[in-house]
Amino acid sequence: xxxxxxxxxxxxxxxxxxxxxxxxxxxxxxxxKDTHSDSWDEFAFAxxxxxxxxxxCTEHDEAFTESIRRHGKTLPPSERYVQERALFxxxxxxxxxxxxxxxxxxxxxxxxxxxxxxxxxxxxxxNVSPEETTDKxxxxxPRENITATLKRMTKMHDYQDWKVxxxxxxxxxxxxxxxxxxxxxxxxxxxGETILIDENTTISRRRWLAKMVSDLLDAADVFTxxxxx
Numbered sequence: 001x002x003x004x005x006x007x008x009x010x011x012x013x014x015x016x017x018x019x020x021x022x023x024x025x026x027x028x029x030x031x032x033k034d035t036h037s038d039s040w041d042e043f044a045f046a047x048x049x050x051x052x053x054x055x056x057c058t059e060h061d062e063a064f065t066e067s068i069r070r071h072g073k074t075l076p077p078s079e080r081y082v083q084e085r086a087l088f089x090x091x092x093x094x095x096x097x098x099x100x101x102x103x104x105x106x107x108x109x110x111x112x113x114x115x116x117x118x119x120x121x122x123x124x125x126x127n128v129s130p131e132e133t134t135d136k137x138x139x140x141x142p143r144e145n146i147t148a149t150l151k152r153m154t155k156m157h158d159y160q161d162w163k164v165x166x167x168x169x170x171x172x173x174x175x176x177x178x179x180x181x182x183x184x185x186x187x188x189x190x191x192g193e194t195i196l197i198d199e200n201t202t203i204s205r206r207r208w209l210a211k212m213v214s215d216l217l218d219a220a221d222v223f224t225x226x227x228x229x
Contacts, residue, residue, distance in 0.1 A: 021221035046104035
């Protein structure tokens with residue numbers, strides 16, 4: 001798993017985390033620490049969270065996949081707990097990675113246009129979401145690639161499914177497992193109504209997350225390079 005270290009939190013990141021644009025954006029904005037202290041603080045805290053959450057998501061992906069490979073999909077209670085814990089943490093930290101990154105982008109927008117990207121009250125900060133960040137960038141910076149990338153992400157089936165599952169796990173329930181016996185699907189295991197439990201359950205979603213985070217960071221790198229000189 002280990003790749004390059006990030007200076008924000010001083011730990012090595014997984015190889016599929018885009019360290020270069022992540023670091024470039026942070027270094028480019030550090031000069032705003034004195035002139036835009038409130039927005040800078042929110043940005044810095046969010047940027048730390050992006051790295052922490054992504055690495056955590058990666059570790060839960062690896063833990064779940066290792067359990068599936070060693071113990072399979074139908075389990076005794078103790079190993080079922082290990083897999084359920086890994087799935088819960090995987091979905092929660094994955095969505096949190098996206099939300100933290102979008103919060104950081106909102107803080108960047110606030111440094112450029114404090115009237116539209118409000119960071120005045122606790123309610124302002126609580127109201128920031130990927131969708132709110134996308135709407136604000138669409139209003140203030142409609143022609144930028146970062147805006148197009150945000151719009152693409154929030155409309156993606158992968159993002160919507162991940163968010164739905166995070167909300168179910170965090171606020172409502174732990175899905176059961178439906179085990180198929182006989183027929184074309186013999187041996188398949190569904191978690192909830194739609195998620196197939198196998199070696200690719202978290203790997204495929206982690207692959208999407210890494211690509212989406214990379215696309216957002218690349219677009220934000222270009223955007224900040226043009227706006228902060």
